[in-house]
Amino acid sequence: MIPFEFFHYRLPNPLVLIVLFIFQFPLISFGQEDRKNPEIMVSPEPLFDTTWANGRIIAITALKKIEKTAPYWGNGEDDFLYFVGSNLAYPEDAKLNGIEGGVTVVLTVHEDGSTSIFDVFDIGFGTKEEAIRLIELSGCWNPAINKETGLPIQSTILVPIPFKLN
Structure with missing residues (x-):
C-alpha cells in the first residue's frame, strides 16, 4: 500500500x-x-x-447525487427548536462573558435513526459541550429516505443550535 x-x-x-x-x-x-x-x-x-x-x-x-428527503427530529424543525429551547442549559462561561451566537453541529443520521457527531463549529465558552449534550439527549432521529428506493439511507446534515441570552 x-x-x-x-x-x-x-x-x-x-x-x-x-x-x-x-x-x-x-x-x-x-x-x-x-x-x-x-x-x-x-x-x-x-x-x-x-x-x-x-x-x-x-x-x-x-459526482453522482442521490435524490433523498432530509433527516429530521420529531415532527420537524419547529419541534427540534422547541426541544432545544426547553433543554438548553446556557454555559456559565458564555453567560458571564455575554457570548451569543450559533453553534453548528455536523451530524450523521444513520439508517436506523441513530446519530454520530462529525464536527462542531462553536463560539467557545462551553457552547460546544452543550451542543453535544443536546444532540445526545435528542436520541433517535428520522433518517433520510432515498426517493428512488423508498429505503432509509445514511445522511449528513448541519444542525444549528442558537445561543441567545434573555
Missing part, C-alpha cells in the same frame, strides 16, 4: 493518473441504449471530479 504522504511530496505515478482518467467515465459504451427505455441513449458522464493543486491531486469527489 502506498502511504498517503507519497502524493504530497511527489507527482503521482503516471499509471495512477491513467487509472483515474479511465474511471472518469462510466463503464458503458458510447451510445448504448437504456434497457428500460430504448428511445433514450445513455451519454457518458464523469463519475468523479478531480481537484488539482501544484501538480497533485488534492481531492476526488463523487
